[in-house]
Amino acid sequence: MVGSIAAIGMGLAVIGAGIGIGNVGAKAMEAIARQPEAVGDIRSNMILMAALVEGAALIAIVVAFLVA
Amino acid sequence: MQLRTFLTTILILTAGAVFADHGDDHKSSDQTQTHQQNGHDHNHDHDTSHDHGEEGHGDAHHDDCGGHHGDTFDPGATAFHHIADANVYSIGPLQIPLPCILYNKESGFDIFMSSKFGFDRLGHGDGHYAYKGYVLDGGTVKLVADANFPKEKVEIKGIRHDEDANAYVCLGDNEYPTYAKSTADFGLFGGGITPFYDFSITKNVVSMFIVFMFCLWLFLKVARAYKDRQGKAPKGVQSLIEPVFLFIQDEVCKPFLGDKYMRYQPFIMSLFFFILGLNLFGQIPFFGGSNVTGNLAFTCVLAIFAFLVTNLSGNKHYWEHIFWMPGVPAWVKTILTPVEVLGVFIKPLTLMLRLFANITAGHMVIIIFVSLIFIFSQNGANAIGGWGTVIPSGLLSLFMMSIELLVAFIQAFVFAILTASYIGAAIEDHHHEEAH
Numbered sequence: 001m002v003g004s005i006a007a008i009g010m011g012l013a014v015i016g017a018g019i020g021i022g023n024v025g026a027k028a029m030e031a032i033a034r035q036p037e038a039v040g041d042i043r044s045n046m047i048l049m050a051a052l053v054e055g056a057a058l059i060a061i062v063v064a065f066l067v068a
Numbered sequence: 069m070q071l072r073t074f075l076t077t078i079l080i081l082t083a084g085a086v087f088a089d090h091g092d093d094h095k096s097s098d099q100t101q102t103h104q105q106n107g108h109d110h111n112h113d114h115d116t117s118h119d120h121g122e123e124g125h126g127d128a129h130h131d132d133c134g135g136h137h138g139d140t141f142d143p144g145a146t147a148f149h150h151i152a153d154a155n156v157y158s159i160g161p162l163q164i165p166l167p168c169i170l171y172n173k174e175s176g177f178d179i180f181m182s183s184k185f186g187f188d189r190l191g192h193g194d195g196h197y198a199y200k201g202y203v204l205d206g207g208t209v210k211l212v213a214d215a216n217f218p219k220e221k222v223e224i225k226g227i228r229h230d231e232d233a234n235a236y237v238c239l240g241d242n243e244y245p246t247y248a249k250s251t252a253d254f255g256l257f258g259g260g261i262t263p264f265y266d267f268s269i270t271k272n273v274v275s276m277f278i279v280f281m282f283c284l285w286l287f288l289k290v291a292r293a294y295k296d297r298q299g300k301a302p303k304g305v306q307s308l309i310e311p312v313f314l315f316i317q318d319e320v321c322k323p324f325l326g327d328k329y330m331r332y333q334p335f336i337m338s339l340f341f342f343i344l345g346l347n348l349f350g351q352i353p354f355f356g357g358s359n360v361t362g363n364l365a366f367t368c369v370l371a372i373f374a375f376l377v378t379n380l381s382g383n384k385h386y387w388e389h390i391f392w393m394p395g396v397p398a399w400v401k402t403i404l405t406p407v408e409v410l411g412v413f414i415k416p417l418t419l420m421l422r423l424f425a426n427i428t429a430g431h432m433v434i435i436i437f438v439s440l441i442f443i444f445s446q447n448g449a450n451a452i453g454g455w456g457t458v459i460p461s462g463l464l465s466l467f468m469m470s471i472e473l474l475v476a477f478i479q480a481f482v483f484a485i486l487t488a489s490y491i492g493a494a495i496e497d498h499h500h501e502e503a504h
Contacts, residue, residue, distance in 0.1 A: 047485065048486065051422065051482045052486075059421070
């Protein structure tokens with residue numbers, strides 16, 4: 001029972017991270033389309049931002065592991 | 069293209085071989101040569117009966133002490149078993165013994181080869197002997213929890229697992245419980261604080277040595293080439309390393325670390341190439357399948373290094389911004405300071421978890437895709453289901469493996485770029501007029 005609740009919580013956290021990473025990706029694509037010459041800078045910043053947003057989901061994974 | 073064809077072929081062939089092997093219980097034990105990692109759960113039962121001659125073929129599957137899980141196939145347990153560290157190194161079906169360095173309070177340090185457990189060379193890594201109170205269960209050393217258990221080398225009947233994955237050693241008519249395996253993953257994978265400690269040269273450590281030696285050899289070779297061929301165009305492996313090295317230098321080190329980038333570049337580069345090497349090494353099918361970068365203890369050590377380098381090189385501005393953020397009202401500082409202090413520890417924590425979670429998830433998904441064969445064949449009962457799933461499952465695994473190649477690069481890059489940005493934030497010179 002506790003395991004399933006942990007799984008639901010983890011799912012909710014992943015929704016948040018998914019929306020966040022989706023936004024990062026969408027805006028980066030827009031920026032690249034507007035300024036194709038800045039693609040290198042945009043790409044590395046996009047990966048950095050996506051990695052930071054992912055942090056929230058990772059903490060959820062750990063909580064799910066610990067509780068389950 | 070040739071490589072891809074080769075991988076497809078080998079995957080389908082081995083999956084077929086496993087299936088064909090356990091579909092027929094009455095073949096000779098030589099037949100077990102064809103089974104390999106993905107199928108051992110099924111083969112194990114008749115392995116033990118062949119070697120001991122204690123059980124008939126017919127009821128081998130119902131023997132509590134012989135097999136792992138009896139008749140049912142448990143993909144979750146299979147996946148966790150394969151991403152875990154082990155005291156044997158498996159290349160395909162071949163199990164190679166590794167040195168064990170074990171410690172417990174009663175008998176102190178014990179150093180011996182894991183071949184003392186007498187596991188099958190072409191098997192699953194289950195020891196047929198107990199040695200000094202230790203047993204080998206699915207490639208992992210465990211300590212028997214009963215003080216009456218004999219300390220010398222004794223032959224055991226087998227190891228039984230109950231519903232909660234606790235292992236019991238069968239010796240004579242008795243069953244002895246065992247302690248959980250000793251791991252440094254904070255108990256996430258069924259290990260944790262145990263009465264014994266396993267400092268062995270495990271599969272992961274061997275993989276780490278291999279990758280380390282390979283990196284050393286490669287980079288010394290490239291470095292020598294730069295010395296010998298000064299002023300000439302790069303040649304051979306130089307042309308492979310140089311663009312990657314320059315990419316990390318230009319995209320990671322220079323933008324984040326500023327003018328002093330040369331001071332931290334060796335650290336960032338070591339992190340990047342070591343993680344990349346281990347990620348790629350773990351992707352080689354049937355060659356150990358080691359999951360080093362998907363091991364919490366390993367990523368924890370990397371994160372500790374990143375933490376130490378960041379905080380030891382932090383300047384006055386860095387600490388000021390953590391403990392007494394300039395330019396904000398005093399009551400905000402009471403909220404901001406605890407958050408910033410927590411952030412110091414959360415940063416390496418997420419570094420550790422990101423790498424671990426990404427690589428582990430990749431390995432697990434591939435194993436689950438291969439497990440589809442055994443799920444659909446109902447563990448050997450349904451031949452059509454099994455053979456029918458071999459090709460889709462092979463293709464899915466292949467697809468996942470190509471994604472994992474990408475992830476191997478991205479995660480190494482992300483670890484490097486984040487470490488660089490944390491260090492960069494710690495050594496940055498602040499201009500207060502502009503910043504606030």
